[in-house]
Amino acid sequence: xIIKEIADGIYFLGAMHWExxxxxxxxxxxxxxxxxxxxIKNEKIALIDTVDPSKRDELMDSLDEMKIKRIDYxxxxxxxxxxxxxxxxxxxxxxxxxxxxxxxxxxxxxxxxLIPEDKIIVVENGQNxxxxxxxxxxxxxxxxxxxxxxxxxxxxxKILFTCDLFGSHLATSKIxxxxxxxxxxxxxxxxxxxxxxFRSKIKNYLEKLEQIEIKMIxxxxxxxxxxxxxxxxxxxxxxxxxxxxxxxxxxxSMHGSIEVMVKHFIKALxxxxxxxxxxxxxxxxxxxxxxxxxxxxxxxxxxxxxLTGMHPLALYAFYLANALNPKTKFVSIIISYGWGGKAxxxxxxxxxLKAELIEPVMARGYPKEKDFxxxxxxxxxxxxxxxGI
Ligand code: FEO
Numbered sequence: 001x002i003i004k005e006i007a008d009g010i011y012f013l014g015a016m017h018w019e020x021x022x023x024x025x026x027x028x029x030x031x032x033x034x035x036x037x038x039x040i041k042n043e044k045i046a047l048i049d050t051v052d053p054s055k056r057d058e059l060m061d062s063l064d065e066m067k068i069k070r071i072d073y074x075x076x077x078x079x080x081x082x083x084x085x086x087x088x089x090x091x092x093x094x095x096x097x098x099x100x101x102x103x104x105x106x107x108x109x110x111x112x113x114l115i116p117e118d119k120i121i122v123v124e125n126g127q128n129x130x131x132x133x134x135x136x137x138x139x140x141x142x143x144x145x146x147x148x149x150x151x152x153x154x155x156x157x158k159i160l161f162t163c164d165l166f167g168s169h170l171a172t173s174k175i176x177x178x179x180x181x182x183x184x185x186x187x188x189x190x191x192x193x194x195x196x197x198f199r200s201k202i203k204n205y206l207e208k209l210e211q212i213e214i215k216m217i218x219x220x221x222x223x224x225x226x227x228x229x230x231x232x233x234x235x236x237x238x239x240x241x242x243x244x245x246x247x248x249x250x251x252x253s254m255h256g257s258i259e260v261m262v263k264h265f266i267k268a269l270x271x272x273x274x275x276x277x278x279x280x281x282x283x284x285x286x287x288x289x290x291x292x293x294x295x296x297x298x299x300x301x302x303x304x305x306x307l308t309g310m311h312p313l314a315l316y317a318f319y320l321a322n323a324l325n326p327k328t329k330f331v332s333i334i335i336s337y338g339w340g341g342k343a344x345x346x347x348x349x350x351x352x353l354k355a356e357l358i359e360p361v362m363a364r365g366y367p368k369e370k371d372f373x374x375x376x377x378x379x380x381x382x383x384x385x386x387x388g389i
């Protein structure tokens with residue numbers, strides 16, 4: 001665990017998980033991740049979040065190494081186990097410690113971690129907790145990304161502790177964002193995978209955060225921002241309604257029909273002067289796809305028909321796009337089929353994006369001249385739509 005004093009009496013306790021490659025058994029982690037706890041030593045001692053249970057010993061050993069004999073408060077911003085999982089161990093070792101959480105946080109801590117009710121103090125939005133000559137103010141921030149989430153602001157040092165918000169999945173020994181050249185990309189990937197569904201909430205929170213002076217943003221994953229404008233500006237851009245004129249083409253092909261159609265289609269996009277990104281779903285890292293969807297204007301999904309519906313990989317990509325709720329403005333679908341044309345109905349039934357569905361293209365068997373013409377037409381329509389952005 002990396003222990004570093006980041007301001008007077010405030011310590012970063014970061015457990016690096018270099019080798020972790022999957023989060024929630026779902027999200028690829030090409031750069032590993034970190035679980036950051038923070039310790040504030042004042043008249044009262046507060047531990048801000050804990051770490052993933054797999055890093056329990058690192059946190060407990062670090063507290064011993066720092067000769068911490070007493071913890072008064074454990075601030076639980078968010079109940080997901082990668083931050084709250086070691087709270088029971090802290091309560092076991094530091095008998096006087098109380099957990100600070102939101103009202104819903106208290107319920108979730110009881111349910112998920114079996115923490116006794118009398119160990120938890122509920123705080124409201126705007127409430128102050130005095131630690132001596134330093135004060136923590138709690139800011140309610142539901143849905144970044146669970147409904148119980150709070151942030152906390154250390155008034156005297158102007159540090160905002162944000163738990164998941166503004167985080168990045170990046171294991172690094174360089175604890176400040178400005179020391180990591182790839183931070184923009186890792187933070188964007190993290191936003192895409194975790195925060196994007198809550199874009200409109202985040203927009204509101206960013207406006208609220210503009211009212212307070214922030215010198216440092218200290219998230220519980222990835223590096224700390226000692227120049228917070230960098231990440232605030234990036235988030236402002238990602239959550240805005242602004243899109244890039246770019247077509248994301250995500251496809252899977254079984255017997256070559258879709259591959260031929262996609263090759264023709266991207267040529268047609270080029271002829272119309274359109275930029276695109278191509279994702280073969282058999283080899284795609286879904287994090288890359290999610291990241292591309294953060295600001296692309298258009299998504300085109302291409303799939304063969306398997307039994308009575310889309311190929312499972314295309315189905316997954318479609319499900320993911322629906323769930324991530326990107327600001328994509330236009331969507332279309334390219335389908336090939338042999339004998340049953342039900343994949344289109346399935347796609348239409350599943351469609352949840354707040355985007356305009358441009359007339360899909362369907363081809364039976366190997367694509368013919370009329371199918372290529374329809375693909376040309378689709379590219380033309382997209383170009384027209386892009387003109388209007
Ligand atoms: Fe990092 Fe939602 O947990």
